[in-house]
Amino acid sequence: MKSLLEQLLEHAKTEIKQAPNLKALEDIRIKFLGKKGEVTTILKDMKNLSAEERPLIGKVANEVRASIEELLEAVKEDKKKLEIEAKLKAESIDVTMPSKKTLRGHKHPINTALDEIKEIFLGMGFKIAEGPEVESVYHNFDALNAPIDHPSRSLSDTFYITEDMLLRTQTSPIQVRTMKNSAPPIKVIAPGRCFRNDEIDATHSPMFHQLEGLVVDKDITMADLKGTLDMFAKRLFGSQTKTKFRPHYFPFTEPSGEVDVSCFKCGGEGCRFCGGSGWIEILGCGMIHPNVLKECGIDPEVYNGFAFGMGLDRITMMKYEIDDIRTLFENDVRFIKQF
């Protein structure tokens, strides 16, 4: 019986060695170790053995059983590994093939730039004001201290609906509306569409976008204006950006200024982009003229404030190096999808 068992072990070894796959190994296990397997069958005959022989044979039988199990396990591990490897190899793909895209929408670049600017001012405690595109002459010019014979009021500069109604030429009328409708402290930006009677070409559009800023409170100074705009410029164009404040003239601010930023292409060295000067003009600003405050019902002896305005289309074009303003309003989706 012992030799029978040892013979079985030899058979099992041979068969395991020759087993081609996991399935064959399982069959081998069942054949030798299963309920009706050969080892089991032999063990069933143990009852016919003598009391002396039984433990001896039992021991051998268990050893044979353990050996077969061990062998099976070892080979099974190998086979499994090989099979997984084969599966992975068979399922290999060309990862450079195109992806399955879901459509993604893109914001218009002017609004992408505007969003960035809004975030900066929201973070500085500004709210966002809005106003109508069709405005009264009063809000657009009169209340803003524009001289009655100022050329910008003419039909060749401004689109009129009636004698006292026009398409706003600037976002500044929103200043007037905001100051009339709320009490200081006021801190708002006001983006929007503006219109001027310009023929369409690479640098002119009869419709364009501006962003206005307005702060009114007690003790507002030019230093506050400078600090606010310097921080804005650094956040929009990078922390290395320098600002230059130059005196200028606007009817609705006094003192007035324009702000140049160090060229963000060359860092101020002078290049083709900045016309060699190292500086790029980005906005107009100033302390709100007392006449304007008074017109809006705010006492200029108690309060003062500052205002600034910038051309969004120009900033968008600079930011993305767009050389023709018409591109912005053609809305070719191949253009919009770039932003």
Added chain:
Amino acid sequence: MRVPVKWLKEYVNIDDIAEKELVEKLVLTGSNNEGSHVVGEGLENIIVGKITKIVQHPNADKLCICMVDVGDDVLQIVTGATNISENDFIPVAVHGATIAGGIKIKKGKLRGEVSNGMLCSLEEMGFDKASIPKEFDDGIFILDKPYPLGMDILEALDLKDTVIEFEITPNRSDCLSMIGMARETAASFERALTLPSGKIDTQVDDVNEYASVSIEAPDLCPRYVAKVVKEIKIEKSPIWLQMRLMNAGMRPINNIVDITNYVMLEYGQPIHAFDLDTVKDHKIIVKRAENGEKFTTLDDKERELTSEMLVIADAERTIGIAGVMGGENTEISKATQNILIEVASFDKSSIRKTSKDLGLRTEASSRYEKGVSTGLPMIVVNRVCELIETLGAGTVVGGAIDVYPTPVEPILIPYRVEKISKVIGETLTLEEIIKYLDLLGIKTLKKEGQQFAEVPYYRLDLTKEIDLVEEVARIYGYDKIGMTLPKTDTWGARTNAQLIEEQAKLELLSSGIDEILTYSFVSKKDLDKINLSENSILRKQVELINPLGEEYSVMRTSLIPNVLDVLARNSNRKVNQARIFEIGSVFLPKEVPVVNLPIEKKMLTIGMYGESEDFFTLKGACENILDGLGICDYYFEKEENHPTFHTGRCANIIWGTHVIGTIGELHPHVQENYDLQVRGYLADLDFNMIIQMANADHKFVAIPKYPAIERDIAILVKDEITSLQIEKIVVSNGGNLLESVKMFDMYKGKQIPAGYKSVAYELIFRAEDRTLVDEDVNAIFATILKALENKLEAQLR
């Protein structure tokens, strides 16, 4: 304003200041730089020569051969010029020279004859064609007198100069003058200013014996100053004067005209000279023109005047349009012997209107329009006469006529040191403020405990304390003012409506829709293109008085045409798919004709075309937006009467009793009108209403704990039965256990009788508190089936 630096140095000593520093400083005090150029830059080896002999070229009719003495050599040069004669001194570009535009000159042969260089015109020396004297236009520049032969022309004529272009803001008309810029320079660098003396050494007789002046319209002419010069000798101006005018951008003409132009550039005050002998009775009358009168101006054009226009007349007729242009009838000519020099102040609005109505804008009118001080005329007339005397152009008659009925008193502006410091944000002392104002020529004084600034006559822009703040700030230096942040304690936030718009855009973008921006003004014809009826309410539009063209003549009442234009443009450019949206205002008049500001309503319009697009992709996008904004309980209802859309493929989106939008496929006519090659899809939503409906409140719903039972149902129904009808019946008979119902198939065709369709739905049943068994659902399912049979004549398949 063009500022030749050499000229500037006449008035202020800045020899030690580099031009770059000059520009930078002036920019910081308020005169922005618009570029500069160097006269004579790049010119090399252009030297003085003298033509000793001219002979005809043997092989060319239009060329001649000149022998040119250049000091150490005599060069043979072939030229096509016709304005030269023997013994002329001329600029010669010799072999190896560089002329304007970087062109190199080399010796060579012209039609077989050796040419060792080129005789130069002013244009070839880099001057603007528009400012070159007429006599040298298209010809060689003949020098005014002998110069050392062979000398570099730049040196001989002292030509090198930098011309800086400054932007002058509209409030600073005083800076449209050399002296104005010199004042700015002097103040910026804290230097002294030297002004011309205006001193005339010899004067004869009394002007009142020669002429008289009366003002009949003092409202339009506050001051008129006149002086007379006799024994006039009209000739060319000296070269230095011509060069200055050319560098400033003006064409030299003759000594008298050049002097008036020179002094105008110097002071910013227009000046006119009449041929006194042509002025009838030597009488000058300033008055309004006769309505409809005809008058021929210096430019030889006859113009019709109106009674609103101010003219200068003599005893019989008009001799000039005040402040705009003189008349042909009193023009200075070679024969002129006596002149009357007019230096007057005119009302700026009147000059602007006259100039505009006549379509005639001149150096003089554009200066008067911006404002010229009444303090200038007497100073200026003396300066003109000083130069006439210096150049020996005539004999100045003594005295001046000065009609100045109401002299302007200097303005005193009270100011406060604390106010100035407070606005600027820097602590300034009284002494500092006085110093800065003084640098600008503004005197200060104290009266009854109050500080005052006396505005100099030339500063028309200073009227209020705040104007002084700016003066102090810019001379103190904007760059020196500190940087702080406002102490205002406000918080930044978007309004609710702004947040909803942002959210809507996010939903749109995540549905793969690109944002566009289009013009707010459109063509009236756009509404025809979208098939709207004649009496559509949208045809009531806000019209522009002065549009750029019909294309942009009315404010839009719908975004649909704009979106369709963009779809068509993309399609025509062979872009095979587009999904676009715009959120923008439409303009609805409250009344026609418009009196009050129109209603501006925000619309959201979506457009799509492309192979994978159909009604349902658009519907899905709309649902994404509405769902994303927390809007529920809306539904789609078929719309068959909207003229823009396909009658069978259009729906209104209904919320309560409101139509919040319309979506559908384009009507074939509209598609054709826009030349769209493929089917297009549009959704037009009232965004103001969406803002009202949006709901940001989200409440948690528990994840189901127990499994569901799914049942499919397939029925045959008449074609006209809508999915919405079926769903409503299923839902109303589904009881509490019905969780959802969703169509998953619709079939028409073979095996289905005509006029019918097969539809299949998946129904999901679930209980919150236990696992359902089939028995729970069987009865409900049967009820649903029965209801469908009864109400819709549905047959189970």
